[in-house]
Amino acid sequence: MTLIAVEEHWIMPDLTSALRAVPPDRRDESLALNETGDHRRRLEDLGTDRIAAMDAQGIDVSIIALTPPGTHPLAPADAVRLSRAANDVAAEAVAGNPSRLRALSTLPMSAPHEVADELSRAADLGHIGTMVYGRSGDLFLDDPVYNDFFAAAAQLGQPVFLHPQLPSSALRDASYRGFDPMTDLGLATFGWGWHLDAATAALRLILRGTFDRHPDLQIVLGHWGEMLLFWLDRADSLSRVSGLPRPVSHYIRSNFFITASGMLNPALLHHTLSVTTVDRLLFSTDYPFQRPTREDITTFLGHFASDADREKFSSANATALYGLDA
Numbered sequence: 001m002t003l004i005a006v007e008e009h010w011i012m013p014d015l016t017s018a019l020r021a022v023p024p025d026r027r028d029e030s031l032a033l034n035e036t037g038d039h040r041r042r043l044e045d046l047g048t049d050r051i052a053a054m055d056a057q058g059i060d061v062s063i064i065a066l067t068p069p070g071t072h073p074l075a076p077a078d079a080v081r082l083s084r085a086a087n088d089v090a091a092e093a094v095a096g097n098p099s100r101l102r103a104l105s106t107l108p109m110s111a112p113h114e115v116a117d118e119l120s121r122a123a124d125l126g127h128i129g130t131m132v133y134g135r136s137g138d139l140f141l142d143d144p145v146y147n148d149f150f151a152a153a154a155q156l157g158q159p160v161f162l163h164p165q166l167p168s169s170a171l172r173d174a175s176y177r178g179f180d181p182m183t184d185l186g187l188a189t190f191g192w193g194w195h196l197d198a199a200t201a202a203l204r205l206i207l208r209g210t211f212d213r214h215p216d217l218q219i220v221l222g223h224w225g226e227m228l229l230f231w232l233d234r235a236d237s238l239s240r241v242s243g244l245p246r247p248v249s250h251y252i253r254s255n256f257f258i259t260a261s262g263m264l265n266p267a268l269l270h271h272t273l274s275v276t277t278v279d280r281l282l283f284s285t286d287y288p289f290q291r292p293t294r295e296d297i298t299t300f301l302g303h304f305a306s307d308a309d310r311e312k313f314s315s316a317n318a319t320a321l322y323g324l325d326a
Helices: 013-020 029-035 039-044 048-057 076-096 112-125 144-156 169-175 181-188 193-207 228-235 238-242 248-255 266-275 294-301 307-322
Strands: 004-010 061-066 101-105 129-133 160-163 219-221 256-259
Touching: 004 039, 004 160, 004 307, 013 029, 013 076, 029 039, 029 181, 039 048, 048 294, 061 076, 061 129, 061 307, 076 101, 076 112, 101 112, 112 144, 160 193, 169 193, 181 193, 193 219, 193 228, 193 238, 193 248, 228 248, 228 266, 248 256, 248 266, 294 307
Parallel strands: 004 061, 061 101, 101 129, 129 160, 160 219, 219 256
Antiparallel strands: none
């Protein structure tokens, strides 16, 4: 059975240097997570070692994307320059291993009027979608300044992966500090804050009417929907006060794909299937931060009800969403 992983991270040394040079008030402290264990070595490799890791896990195709925070914290000119460079590097990596790699583009979200053009250029290079975050500086992803971006993504058929990011400094001060530095960071990122931040960004897109304007636009949420799928009964109540023409859950089922991000817990799968359909599920490992073994993956696939459902999750849905060759 073919296995396509849709959220597999990489990093570019020049971008790491630029992100470290950002002034402290805009610097993303989650960069420290790229330095733990052997993460940095694995993130920087797009060649032999990465393919070997895929082989060990039984993954046929990895869809690579820059690890957080992408180019979002950079000044506009730097974000444009390094987004273009990253997209060129990723395209070269795909060209070097065309049967094993595909790529999501990086966009200069701090330069809003450049975003649609870079999305289009990256699509011409062969990128099959893009990865963004819920905020760039003080700009939320649902700000009207990004209307052209979403229109272009819908028109080009480029799915948008909405990935978690470090909450703002103000929000961290209010909710995520008071412990030792690493506990503060963990609480604000992988332990809680990342996921709540991404779910809120998704809700804001829905409430802004993004999918009423662009019904063909498709968003991918990781980590089994970033907690949002567990709270849809309450989120649907927002439709009554916001003037949305449909419940929030309608948009989740029509405009969102959900991926596992290496969290191979059957309880999460079963809950997700109670909210949306197997046609909306995608496999991923969140490499290198999660590295399930081949045995872990095989065991998890055994929790699907049929071979047809297993195939949808493991490859067929990704093939259709991203327009991959069979």
